[in-house]
Amino acid sequence: MLGPVILAASRSDRMRRLISAVPVTKQVVDRFIPGETVGEIVPIVKDLTGKGLELTMDVVGEDITSPDQAAAARDAYLQLIEHLGKLNLGTKAEMSVKLSMFGQALEGGHELALANVRPVVEAAAAIGTTVTLDAEDHTTLDSMFAIHEELRKDFPQTGCVIQAYLFRTEDDARRLAAAGSRVRIVKGAYKEPASVAYQDKAEIDKAYVRILKILMEGQGYPMIGSHDPRLISIAQEIGRRAGRKLDEYEFQMLYGIRSDEHLRLAAEGHRMRVYTAYGTDWYGYFMRRLAEKPANLRFFLRSMVSK
Numbered sequence: 473m474l475g476p477v478i479l480a481a482s483r484s485d486r487m488r489r490l491i492s493a494v495p496v497t498k499q500v501v502d503r504f505i506p507g508e509t510v511g512e513i514v515p516i517v518k519d520l521t522g523k524g525l526e527l528t529m530d531v532v533g534e535d536i537t538s539p540d541q542a543a544a545a546r547d548a549y550l551q552l553i554e555h556l557g558k559l560n561l562g563t564k565a566e567m568s569v570k571l572s573m574f575g576q577a578l579e580g581g582h583e584l585a586l587a588n589v590r591p592v593v594e595a596a597a598a599i600g601t602t603v604t605l606d607a608e609d610h611t612t613l614d615s616m617f618a619i620h621e622e623l624r625k626d627f628p629q630t631g632c633v634i635q636a637y638l639f640r641t642e643d644d645a646r647r648l649a650a651a652g653s654r655v656r657i658v659k660g661a662y663k664e665p666a667s668v669a670y671q672d673k674a675e676i677d678k679a680y681v682r683i684l685k686i687l688m689e690g691q692g693y694p695m696i697g698s699h700d701p702r703l704i705s706i707a708q709e710i711g712r713r714a715g716r717k718l719d720e721y722e723f724q725m726l727y728g729i730r731s732d733e734h735l736r737l738a739a740e741g742h743r744m745r746v747y748t749a750y751g752t753d754w755y756g757y758f759m760r761r762l763a764e765k766p767a768n769l770r771f772f773l774r775s776m777v778s779k
């Protein structure tokens with residue numbers, strides 16, 4: 473029951489101010505967001521890639537309120553890409569972006585987000601890597617998919633995310649499972665109404681498996697974003713039955729969650745990509761991680777009390 477309450481708080485400015493002001497928050501945040509600046513994140517990039525892991529990098533931030541903030545978000549990604557270029561990692565370090573951080577919700581937001589994300593995709597391509605568009609709440613998705621399609625005309629390797637909890641997603645998966653596409657499937661992390669999304673965990677898992685089959689039996693490159701051990705085994709089995717080799721799909725997990733599993737899957741020969749977030753505007757990302765696992769909230773509250 474706590475999850476929906478925390479997700480509602482994740483969109484509240486008052487809660488944002490309150491929680492961000494608590495000094496101990498930072499220690500708990502660090503588990504999921506291990507740096508605030510490029511200088512802090514580069515050693516982590518080197519460490520994880522040195523262990524045989526691949527990365528998708530996220531500069532945290534979303535729901536910005538002015539075109540200047542959107543431009544600043546674009547510039548933060550460009551700065552990151554410049555640093556990654558010096559490490560020569562190619563597709564071992566790609567980017568994940570949220571279009572709401574590029575101005576999607578502002579007036580004329582669709583065009584603004586496209587104009588801001590395009591230079592990021594171009595810069596990523598110039599250093600031999602790519603960008604994946606994260607999926608945010610359901611009201612943003614038609615615009616996200618249209619921007620994805622537009623970007624793919626020049627940069628066909630641009631990826632996107634689909635969310636198993638939405639009723640629409642099986643149709644989206646069928647449309648996207650075409651040759652050359654890169655699609656990340658996740659359960660979904662936003663508070664969505666019963667009119668558009670399954671609310672029951674078992675229903676979401678069943679939908680996830682149906683979508684996995686569509687992606688694995690399709691022509692594209694599936695990226696399986698989950699920490700759920702059951703879904704990971706099912707994905708391996710569906711991949712095997714679809715005749716896919718281990719490098720014809722990949723697993724993805726979030727930094728700070730089941731890190732031992734990242735290494736285990738990589739050691740088994742799987743491509744394992746760690747979603748690594750950094751930056752100062754961590755509130756929304758952090759609150760979604762709390763909502764996913766109530767034990768995280770208990771840990772957070774305990775650390776506040778024990779100070």
Ligand code: FDA
Nearest residue numbers: 606607633658659660661697698699700724725747761764
């Ligand atoms: P589930 O929530 O059932 O967790 C399975 C197990 O994993 C738990 O029992 C626990 O052990 C561990 N676990 C999961 N979350 C944890 C947490 N926060 N803290 C500690 N342990 C945890 N969503 C979205 O809407 N749009 C997006 O673009 C993305 N992008 C994305 C990228 C990647 C690489 C991943 C892995 C996930 C996302 N998500 C996302 C988030 C996704 O929708 C979902 O909320 C989380 O992955 C949690 O779901 P699981 O599949 O891990 O299963």
